[in-house]
Amino acid sequence: MWFEILPSMGIVFACMSLPHASLYVLNQLFHGNHFRRSLDTTELAKQYLRDERLTGDAYKLSGLEAIPDA
Structure with missing residues (x-):
């Protein structure tokens, strides 16, 4: 069925959004702003x-x- 793709789509989405979210947090910690x-x-x-x-x-x-x- 169509809903069998949802777990793998969630994993791909999480793997692709993890670098962006981690850079947002790391820039806030090290530079004091959300940008580089x-x-x-x-x-x-x-x-x-x-x-x-x-x-x-x-x-x-x-x-x-x-x-x-x-």
Whole structure:
């Protein structure tokens, strides 16, 4: 019958969701947040925040021309 597949489907589902759930818990324990990164510590995040400060839009490309002259 159709319900005979339910135990094996449950095992497959548990095995596939275990890494995601364990990373969620481990990142909370070691990093203090649920993610692997923080918006104030990585180099990419610093560039993201710099672009947002200079141009008002973090997704708009900006280079040296976006920095105002003194």
